[in-house]
Each structure stands twice: as structure tokens, then as C-alpha cells.
Amino acid sequence: SLLMFLRRAVKTAESNGASAIVFEMDTYGGRLDSAAEIVNVLNHLTIPTYTFINSNAGSAGSLIALATQHIYMAPVSAIGAATPILSTGEDLPATVKEKTISYWSAMLRSTAAKNGHNPDIAEAFINKDKEVKIGGRVVHGKGAVLTLNAQEAIEKIDGKPLLADGVAESTADLVKKAGIKGEIVSIEPSGFEQLALWITALAPLLLLIGVIGAYLEFKIPGVSWPGITSAICFALFFLGHYLAGLAGWEVVALFVVGMVLVLIEVLFFAHSTIVFGVVGVFLMLASLLWTMIDRYPGQNFFPSGKMLAVPLLNMFIAIVGSFIVIALLARYLPRTSIYRRFALIDSNPPGPSLAGVPRQFVTALALAPGTHGTAVTVLRPSGKARFADHVVDVVTDGEFIAPETAVTVIRSDGMRVVVKSAGLGSV
Structure with missing residues (x-):
């Protein structure tokens, strides 16, 4: 959750043209891998970065502080002691400890060097065998990991603070002493x-x-819960990525535009063109993919392969899973009692009494290829047609058919009935 908050804060600061960003820190540490993820976020910043250590920057906190360009400390505060340990508080096994310290020493050194800090100081935070010598003076000897209090950290050696x-x-005092210009805007965890x-x-x-719900909404007209479920899932998808700092509301607008184009295609142009539908589907897929990309202000418009890896994997899982589930639904759902419960039914026949009149599910009708009927509504490409005394939901292969036009069943797969104008030749 801290990573999500920092990502949101960083992108907000960059997008609003902040003159600097100050992180107030008070932590005894945590997981080093989580700290490394936070450092990766901070590395994307292009504005000056400051850490205000308000009491503690222990263990993994020291790594995060070193990832900023400037460090200020409260009068009573400390930084360092980043020795890795097990979650139980026990020391790592000897072999694992040696490898871990070697790796994270390199990480601390590179992070410190990138942000203008002394790499030897950074390594001494985690490696007790590291001696720190500056200008011929031994600042820290071997035998213990380094921890600095505020007075030690600001001590100048050869004209430069340690x-x-x-x-x-306070943060306000830091802003004043550092000469940062502009209004102070605080961003708090939401x-x-x-x-x-x-x-x-x-x-x-x-x-x-979301995809399956949308499919069922179109396949079972008159039933609202699949559409509502689909809308909730897509809303949660966009909301979650917005809160995580991965996307703004522009991707939602792009998705809505794509959905509108698809509806326009289905309702008005299915008989003549596929341009609206293709563009709409492309915009919807693009918005879903773009929502999952961790992109920072100032980066190239086109994402790198690394940025696309996880979003593409998520899209692949969702699309393949949708195809599999939809194929199973198309084959087996019409045979289930659940489908018959929600499928459209015939209107009851007129008469003085409706008691005892059986209700018949029109989607359960056996309509063999070649069965003749009449279009009741405009088919573009979906609509309703009458076969004998039954009104059935039908669809064409893209043909536009006006009401009261004779139609012929081409095929019926249980979930849908496909028809063509009776005046056309065989398909």
C-alpha cells in the first residue's frame, strides 16, 4: 500500500510541475525488496527530491532515504543499521547472509552514487566489515554496521557533509532552509x-x-444482472488502477468512446460497415492495456517492453479465459435450468383467464435450418422474428432486414438463431 501511495504522490508532483518533492520518513525498516520497489519509483523523478527523517530511517528506510538527492534530519533522529535479518528477527544463515549483504551493498552504493551521497557510507549501513575513510580520516571502523545521528550526519569533512x-x-523548516520556492502541498495516504x-x-x-458479463447481457436480453456485474467489474478495474497511480480518467473516457462506437456499429451500421466496430474494440482494448502500464510523466509516449510485460500478460489471461468460458457457455448454458429461468419467454395468449397456460421459452424452440418466419423488428443485425406463434431473438450475418420481411433460418446453435432474408440465395 505504501508503494501505491508513493507512486500516486510522485506522479501527482510531476504532473503538477512541483519545484521539489519532500518525503517525511519515520520508520524502523521493513522488507528490503519492498524498499527496492520504492527506490525504483523514486528513480523516475525528474524534480529535486528531499527526505526529512523525522526520528527514524532504520534498515530499509536508509535505502529509501539514499534514493533522494537531499537528506535533512530532525534534531533527534538516526539513519542506518540496514543489516538484513529474517522476518522472525533471527540472523540469516551464513551463506545466505554473505550473498544478501553482497547484493544489497551494491544496491546501496549505486543508489547513493546516483543521488550524490558517499557510496562508502551507504555500504557501511549494511556491511559491518566496511571501513569508511574520508581524507585520511577513519570515520567508521570495521566490526559494526554504521548508524548516524543527526549531528554526525551533518558533520563536514573536507567541506562536505558526511x-x-x-x-x-519540520518539513516547513526544511523547505525554508533548502530554499525551495512555491506553495507547500501535502499529499496524504487516501x-x-x-x-x-x-x-x-x-x-x-x-x-x-467484465467480458463474460457483457456477453451474457447481449445473449439474454431483458436480464440486467450480467450487464450490471460487467459494469461493476470494469469500474473497479479503472478505479483500482487510478488509486494505484497507474492511470488517470482519460483512459476511462477512451474506453467509453470505444464502447459507444461499438454500439453505433451494432445499432446502425452492422449491415454496411465494420469500421465503427473495429475502431471501438481497438480503443477499448487500448484503454484497458494503457490503464495497467506504469508510466511516469516525461517518459516516452510508447512504453518499453518491460513496461508492457505485466499488462500484456493480464490481457492475455483475460482474453483467453473469456474465449474458453464463452465457448463453454454457448455450448452448455442453453441446457441448464438457470438459463431457462432467465431467458425471454413468450407473452401469454389473450383470453379471459391466464391460469393454467404453460409458459414456453422461445430460446428452447427447435428451429431447424430452412424454417421460415417473418422479421418483427429491424434486424441490424440482431432483433426479433416470428416463427409460427412464437417470437424469437435472432441475428443475421451482417445483413440489414426491415420489419415484416420474410426470413429463413440458416443455423441455430442453441444460444442464437441466425437468419437471412428469404429472398437471398443460400449462404
């Missing part, structure tokens, strides 16, 4: 970051349910 730029009483974490993790499932 680590921190200065001591500050409380929805944990929700965003779960939603982004469940993105393939939400897309899968």
Missing part, C-alpha cells in the same frame, strides 16, 4: 491504497468477469 544537508525541525493493491492484483479476473 551525509545530511542539515537539521530541520486509505484506499490497500484496496488498490488488491484490485490491481485481481485485474485479469475483473476483466474476465
Whole structure:
């Protein structure tokens, strides 16, 4: 959840042209891999970065602080002691510990060097065998990991602070001492970051349910719950990625435009062109994919392969899963009692009494190829047609058919009845 919050804060600051961003820190540490993910977010920043250590920057917190260009510390505060341990608090096994310290020492050194800090100081935070010598003076000897308090961190050696730029009483005091211009705007955790974490993790499932719900809404006219379920899933998908700082509302607008184009294709142009439908589907897929891309202001418009890896995997899972489920539904759903319960039924015949009149599900009619009927509504390409005394939901292969036109059944697969104008030749 912290990662989600920081991602949102960083993108907000960049997008609004902030003159600098200040992170207030008070932590005894945490998982090093989580800290590395946060460092990766901070590395995308193009504006000056500051850390205000308000008491503690222990363990993984020191790695995050080193990922900013400037460090200020409260009068009573400390940074360092980043020795990796097990989640139980016990030391790592000797072999694992050696490998872990070697890797994270390199990570700390590179992070410090990138942001103008002393790499030796950074390594000494995690490696007790690291001696720190500056200008012939041994600042820290071997035998223990390095921890600095505020006074030690700001000590100048050869005209340069050991680590921190200065001591500050508060974030506002830091802004004043650092000479940062502009209005101070605070960004606080919204409380929805944990929700965003779960939603982004469940993105393939939400897309899968959304697509299946939309399919069922079209296949079982008159039943609203599949469409409502689909809308909720897509809304959660976009909301979660917005809260996670991955997308803005422009992708929602793109998705809506695509959906409108698809509806225009189905309702008005199915008999003459597929342009609206193709463009609409493309916009919808593009908006879903773009929503999942972790893109920062100032980056190239076209995402890299690394940025596309997870979004494409999620899309692949959702699309393949949708095809499989829809194929199974098309084959087996018409035979189930659930489908018959919700499928459209014939209107009851007129008469003084309706008691005892059996209800017949029109979708259960056996309409063999060659059966003749009459279009009741405009077929573009879907609509209704009458066969004997029954009105059935039908669809054409793209042909536009006016009401009261004779039609012939081409095929029936249980879920839908495909017809053509009776005046056309065989298809």
C-alpha cells in the first residue's frame, strides 16, 4: 500500500510541475525488496527530491532515504543499521547472509552514487566489515554496521557533509532552509491504497468477469444482472488502477468512446460497415492495456517492453479465459435450468383467464435450418422474428432486414438463431 501511495504522490508532483518533492520518513525498516520497489519509483523523478527523517530511517528506510538527492534530519533522529535479518528477527544463515549483504551493498552504493551521497557510507549501513575513510580520516571502523545521528550526519569533512544537508525541525523548516520556492502541498495516504493493491492484483479476473458479463447481457436480453456485474467489474478495474497511480480518467473516457462506437456499429451500421466496430474494440482494448502500464510523466509516449510485460500478460489471461468460458457457455448454458429461468419467454395468449397456460421459452424452440418466419423488428443485425406463434431473438450475418420481411433460418446453435432474408440465395 505504501508503494501505491508513493507512486500516486510522485506522479501527482510531476504532473503538477512541483519545484521539489519532500518525503517525511519515520520508520524502523521493513522488507528490503519492498524498499527496492520504492527506490525504483523514486528513480523516475525528474524534480529535486528531499527526505526529512523525522526520528527514524532504520534498515530499509536508509535505502529509501539514499534514493533522494537531499537528506535533512530532525534534531533527534538516526539513519542506518540496514543489516538484513529474517522476518522472525533471527540472523540469516551464513551463506545466505554473505550473498544478501553482497547484493544489497551494491544496491546501496549505486543508489547513493546516483543521488550524490558517499557510496562508502551507504555500504557501511549494511556491511559491518566496511571501513569508511574520508581524507585520511577513519570515520567508521570495521566490526559494526554504521548508524548516524543527526549531528554526525551533518558533520563536514573536507567541506562536505558526511551525509545530511542539515537539521530541520519540520518539513516547513526544511523547505525554508533548502530554499525551495512555491506553495507547500501535502499529499496524504487516501486509505484506499490497500484496496488498490488488491484490485490491481485481481485485474485479469475483473476483466474476465467484465467480458463474460457483457456477453451474457447481449445473449439474454431483458436480464440486467450480467450487464450490471460487467459494469461493476470494469469500474473497479479503472478505479483500482487510478488509486494505484497507474492511470488517470482519460483512459476511462477512451474506453467509453470505444464502447459507444461499438454500439453505433451494432445499432446502425452492422449491415454496411465494420469500421465503427473495429475502431471501438481497438480503443477499448487500448484503454484497458494503457490503464495497467506504469508510466511516469516525461517518459516516452510508447512504453518499453518491460513496461508492457505485466499488462500484456493480464490481457492475455483475460482474453483467453473469456474465449474458453464463452465457448463453454454457448455450448452448455442453453441446457441448464438457470438459463431457462432467465431467458425471454413468450407473452401469454389473450383470453379471459391466464391460469393454467404453460409458459414456453422461445430460446428452447427447435428451429431447424430452412424454417421460415417473418422479421418483427429491424434486424441490424440482431432483433426479433416470428416463427409460427412464437417470437424469437435472432441475428443475421451482417445483413440489414426491415420489419415484416420474410426470413429463413440458416443455423441455430442453441444460444442464437441466425437468419437471412428469404429472398437471398443460400449462404
